[in-house]
Amino acid sequence: MSLEFSEKAKKKIEEIVARYPQKEAAILPVLHVTQQEFGFISAVQEKIVAKVLGIKPIRVRELVTFYTMLTRESLGKYHIQVCTNLSCHLLGADNFVDYLVDKLGIQPGETTPDKKFTLSTVECLGACERAPCMMINFNYYGDLDPKKVDEILDNLK
Amino acid sequence: MKEKVLTEHFGLENLYKIDVYQKQGGYRATEKALKKMSPEEILEEVKKANLRGRGGAGFPAGVKWSFVPPTDKPRYLCVNADEGEPGTFKDRYIMSHNPHMLLEGIIITSFCVGINAAFIYIRGEYEAIALRLEQAISEAYEKGFLGKNIVESGFDLDVYVHRGAGAYICGEETALLESLEGKRGNPRLKPPFPASVGLWQCPTVINNVETISNIPHIILNGAEWFIKKGLPKDGGTRIFGVSGMVKNPGIYELPLGTSLKDIIFKHAGGMKEGKKLKAVIPGGMSAPILTADEIGIKMDFDSLVEANSMLGSAAIIVIDDKTSILDVLKVVTKFYSHESCGQCTPCRIGNSWINKIVKRIAEGKGKKEDIDSILRLASNIEGNTLCPLGDAAAMPILSITKKFRKELESHL
Numbered sequence: 001m002s003l004e005f006s007e008k009a010k011k012k013i014e015e016i017v018a019r020y021p022q023k024e025a026a027i028l029p030v031l032h033v034t035q036q037e038f039g040f041i042s043a044v045q046e047k048i049v050a051k052v053l054g055i056k057p058i059r060v061r062e063l064v065t066f067y068t069m070l071t072r073e074s075l076g077k078y079h080i081q082v083c084t085n086l087s088c089h090l091l092g093a094d095n096f097v098d099y100l101v102d103k104l105g106i107q108p109g110e111t112t113p114d115k116k117f118t119l120s121t122v123e124c125l126g127a128c129e130r131a132p133c134m135m136i137n138f139n140y141y142g143d144l145d146p147k148k149v150d151e152i153l154d155n156l157k
Numbered sequence: 158m159k160e161k162v163l164t165e166h167f168g169l170e171n172l173y174k175i176d177v178y179q180k181q182g183g184y185r186a187t188e189k190a191l192k193k194m195s196p197e198e199i200l201e202e203v204k205k206a207n208l209r210g211r212g213g214a215g216f217p218a219g220v221k222w223s224f225v226p227p228t229d230k231p232r233y234l235c236v237n238a239d240e241g242e243p244g245t246f247k248d249r250y251i252m253s254h255n256p257h258m259l260l261e262g263i264i265i266t267s268f269c270v271g272i273n274a275a276f277i278y279i280r281g282e283y284e285a286i287a288l289r290l291e292q293a294i295s296e297a298y299e300k301g302f303l304g305k306n307i308v309e310s311g312f313d314l315d316v317y318v319h320r321g322a323g324a325y326i327c328g329e330e331t332a333l334l335e336s337l338e339g340k341r342g343n344p345r346l347k348p349p350f351p352a353s354v355g356l357w358q359c360p361t362v363i364n365n366v367e368t369i370s371n372i373p374h375i376i377l378n379g380a381e382w383f384i385k386k387g388l389p390k391d392g393g394t395r396i397f398g399v400s401g402m403v404k405n406p407g408i409y410e411l412p413l414g415t416s417l418k419d420i421i422f423k424h425a426g427g428m429k430e431g432k433k434l435k436a437v438i439p440g441g442m443s444a445p446i447l448t449a450d451e452i453g454i455k456m457d458f459d460s461l462v463e464a465n466s467m468l469g470s471a472a473i474i475v476i477d478d479k480t481s482i483l484d485v486l487k488v489v490t491k492f493y494s495h496e497s498c499g500q501c502t503p504c505r506i507g508n509s510w511i512n513k514i515v516k517r518i519a520e521g522k523g524k525k526e527d528i529d530s531i532l533r534l535a536s537n538i539e540g541n542t543l544c545p546l547g548d549a550a551a552m553p554i555l556s557i558t559k560k561f562r563k564e565l566e567s568h569l
């Protein structure tokens with residue numbers, strides 16, 4: 001399989017690389033573009049990123065295995081990330097995770113068989129005043145209760 | 158005298174657009190600083206203002222800037238927008254409501270220190286805010302506040318947004334530098350400090366979003382005014398972020414030295430219906446916990462140090478009496494064992510071990526010696542690690558375990 005970046009992504013990567021006095025600084029931003037483009041960063045993506053930046057693939061893997069937002073496996077169309085840190089915990093985050101586990105029929109870290117949802121628990125999202133809160137892809141949702149969650153999920157196609 | 162400084166215009170619609178910001182007097186500070194003041198005069202003013210870092214450690218900003226040595230190397234500014242300290246959300250408000258205030262701070266700081274490239278290192282989850290910052294940056298370029306020859310002063314500056322990717326440790330300043338250079342966020346040994354050897358081995362100033370956002374106000378109104386807003390040794394206001402079991406969680410900008418009790422009960426509306434106060438974490442999760450009878454304390458750096466806690470990021474987490482302290486300890490220890498970068502043994506092994514013990518107690522399999530083991534392990538982390546995350550973990554664990562020992566023992 002020969003995998004390549006789209007023209008749009010290539011242009012974006014050029015722009016990113018130009019910002020930094022040293023090319024390696026562009027790796028993390030380029031990995032964001034990569035994940036957006038392919039959904040995940042496995043060995044194949046590692047290679048094409050390494051080629052574009054003129055570095056060894058291992059340098060890419062070092063980052064993918066360090067930063068929790070980067071993923072080596074494909075995720076569902078909607079990645080639900082529920083905060084279970086302190087402020088959210090105080091306002092019932094654990095019950096809320098249980099509710100989602102029941103509703104979706106998967107455990108945290110798993111993806112539904114139809115590939116629609118992946119459920120994760122995460123550390124503080126920086127939205128503690130709206131606890132309990134979660135992110136679906138890059139959208140924040142706060143002040144959650146089961147009813148609100150039902151509404152949010154039902155609206156996702 | 159107007160009460161608020163940083164959040165004064167937050168209610169205004171579209172404040173994040175440059176036209177609206179300029180109608181409120183925005184970019185006047187930049188004009189003043191770059192056209193009428195010398196870098197030395199700016200440094201003097203910031204030093205006199207006793208502006209202490211809002212990211213955690215409370216180091217005076219002016220003093221930090223003065224550590225940048227004279228060299229021919231390029232110099233850099235890194236704005237710390239990683240906001241990973243649990244309980245903290247104030248920088249998100251600043252960047253989403255008033256990104257140009259931060260940009261003005263960046264321009265003036267860079268002019269003062271002789272910097273021509275600045276990076277805003279923002280946590281990866283804040284994608285929408287990163288986009289907003291980029292939009293604000295491009296507006297500022299269009300109006301001649303960024304780029305070449307800013308406001309015809311001969312000064313050049315470029316600003317870039319750099320997104321992290323989910324790692325609490327990257328908020329630590331040297332881990333941030335490593336991450337920005339495209340590596341894993343493993344903290345560096347200090348000294349040398351970033352002011353002399355930082356990004357790409359060049360002198361680098363690292364300051365928190367809120368710290369930098371105060372600069373335009375100091376320039377416009379002067380150091381004396383700024384000190385009157387807070388305390389002589391701790392100038393200005395703070396944006397307190399209150400979360401947990403209060404009626405009105407949110408941000409509250411108040412003078413440094415406001416009492417914790419007033420913040421919780423007057424400003425944040427007190428406890429939620431039917432809840433009683435049990436404990437408060439006063440400065441982000443890393444700050445040692447305070448019990449309900451300790452909340453008379455004034456919220457400033459020195460008062461909290463005296464009470465053996467810390468102001469940290471001024472994030473106040475309010476815990477109620479129905480919450481089990483064992484659960485709190487479980488959340489705290491899970492967080493640090495997950496976020497340890499793994500470079501030092503006491504932090505890597507110590508934290509995960511403590512977390513295992515706490516989980517074991519929660520499962521009802523605790524042993525009599527467990528509490529002492531937690532205390533011993535945490536004491537062995539403290540002071541024995543490469544970066545302050547070790548201490549940041551040990552401090553809350555020790556304080557929670559000591560102050561609530563009885564309750565923890567009831568689970569054994």
Ligand SMILES: Cc1cc2nc3c(=O)[nH]c(=O)nc-3n(C[C@H](O)[C@H](O)[C@H](O)COP(=O)(O)O)c2cc1C
Binds near residue numbers: 241329
């Ligand atoms: C583990 C750890 C995490 C940190 N996270 C942050 C953070 O998210 N944001 C921040 O501004 N400072 C953070 N800091 C503090 C920074 O290392 C640094 O002191 C600060 O950015 C300096 O800016 P200031 O002087 O303006 O506060 C953290 C420190 C440690 C040890």
Ligand code: SF4
Binds near residue numbers: 497500545
């Ligand atoms: S103290 Fe912990 S986080 Fe800091 S360098 Fe050591 S292992 Fe890494």
Ligand code: FES
Binds near residue numbers: 089123127
């Ligand atoms: S604790 Fe959940 S967002 Fe901060």
